Amino acid sequence: MIRAVRTGVCAALLVVPGMVTACGSSVDSPAARTSASVSVDVSAEVTIAVRIAGGSVTPTNIRTEARQFQPIVIKVDSDAADELHVHSEPSQTFAVEPEAGQEFRFIVTVPGRVDVELHHAGKTVTTLLIRQ
Template sequence: MIRTARISAVVALIAVSGLVAACGTSVDSPAARTAASVSVDIPADVTIAVRIAGGSVTPTNTRTEARLYQPIVIKVDSDAADELHLHSEPSQTFAVEPKSGQEFRFIVTVPGRVDVELHHAGKTVTTLLIRQ
């Protein structure tokens, strides 16, 4: 009798495990559909490469489109110290050092135009056009 109960318990456990495994691999499950839609809705980073060399800034006065909350990365190679300023709400400032490979990452939470300026150089790198 104890042996029959054990066999029944093992068979039940195997059956339940099979059902759980089948549910976990279903492409049409609500969890799989939700995960797929979340990964599609995450916008890719907008990357802007900036070079400051010999008093010259590249690029200047460009337009860059982005969406609300989309990650924006400004990569800077510079031979001079400066201050990168975002005229966003709230405003943001990043210290630029005289070195290569600097990365400044941020998001914008209010739609509209956001000027990205280098204060010491007196140049507008780009104007971000932030859309919903």
């Protein structure tokens, strides 16, 4: 029975993105589990593709998970000018032009929920769930 519990814990740890671990006795100690959960690769970018066309915004109201200090890239194809607001601390604003292939890069330094909105369209593109 103990072995089944250890295998279940190891399987759960293996599916966490950016985490490298192996099944074994070192994962079973509380100290090892704590240090393993902190070793996340924050260098990998989180990318969100946004399309603004004919007054419609895609996507809207999605949830996106990221880590504190992880680069976030929002790629925008738009047929209208707008402003992209990132309601982080401090807040960040990007001018959207009516053109394809725009990229806006930023990081969020404070964990929590961060809305990313298009000001003129009045749409929330995503809510970022920023973890430590």
